Amino acid sequence: MAETCLELCYKVASNRAAAGGGGVVGALRQPMAWLGIALWAVESIAWVLALRTLPLSQAYPVMCLTYLTIPLACRLLLREGLSARKLWASALIAMGVALIAGRQA
Template structure:
């Protein structure tokens, strides 16, 4: 199996969907607040449903990716979400990242670049 530019685009779309569905879930959870009916309140949040749509899209794209990309390549590239979710949380939700988290995210990025370079 040859990893094509389209495969990388699809993996990037999966990573983006993963990042933004996690942020959407967090926004929904924050907006639901603390109540005795927390699950119901979260289910009523539009952000929750937006996150679920992104999750479904990501799952569909991931299946397409797995048809043409070896898992040994695709899965490590998908771990960009481990760096992307905290970065998006800092950017959009104004959460703070510690120096150790920033260094960890940079190490993940470096590892993914190594894996990506072997697939090209």
């Protein structure tokens, strides 16, 4: 969830910077970019803590769910297009994660 939020923050910051004619420096002037960076730090700490108790082979596939949550969040919150092909690909990834999680349970 944090990964999805931080990616949305980066996208909003870059959109705002582009609208103002700024590049990377313009994006770093956006509060949303710094919120994304803060979420990245929190996510990194949470990831290390999660790996203390979970095997990497079990935890990592869950991270792949961002291939599902990011396109859906972009569609719902940023009004970006979402093709049927992207929906199918995301669904296949979600099914793969479910298969991996079910096998290790």
